[in-house]
Amino acid sequence: MSNHTKEEWLVDRQDYCVCVMRDGDPLEIATIGAMDHNGIKYVIGDESWANAYMMRTAPQMFEMLEELMAKAYKQNWNDQYPELMEKAEKVLLLAKAGTPQDFDDEGEL
Structure with a gap:
């Protein structure tokens, strides 16, 4: 058995991440796309979203x-x-x- 996060994985299109809901709050598993040192998110394209939905079903x-x-x-x-x-x-x-x-x-x- 794997030790991965057990809750249902979700794609959060607002915070650009794959996450789970834990105790009513989102817990980030993976970030979608890169951010610069100021926390500014770059444009995320169709390929990144497709990857996120693939991760969601892992x-x-x-x-x-x-x-x-x-x-x-x-x-x-x-x-x-x-x-x-x-x-x-x-x-x-x-x-x-x-x-x-x-x-x-x-x-x-």
């Missing part, structure tokens, strides 16, 4: 992939689709890796 995709993998092993997909199963396992490992020391110099596990 916990659901993670849980779904874990469920699919469990069913796939019961159905012996590891014998029928070894390359696909290996890719899925790598994605899960990347999602579960929590610290920079888990990666080599190229950003790989």
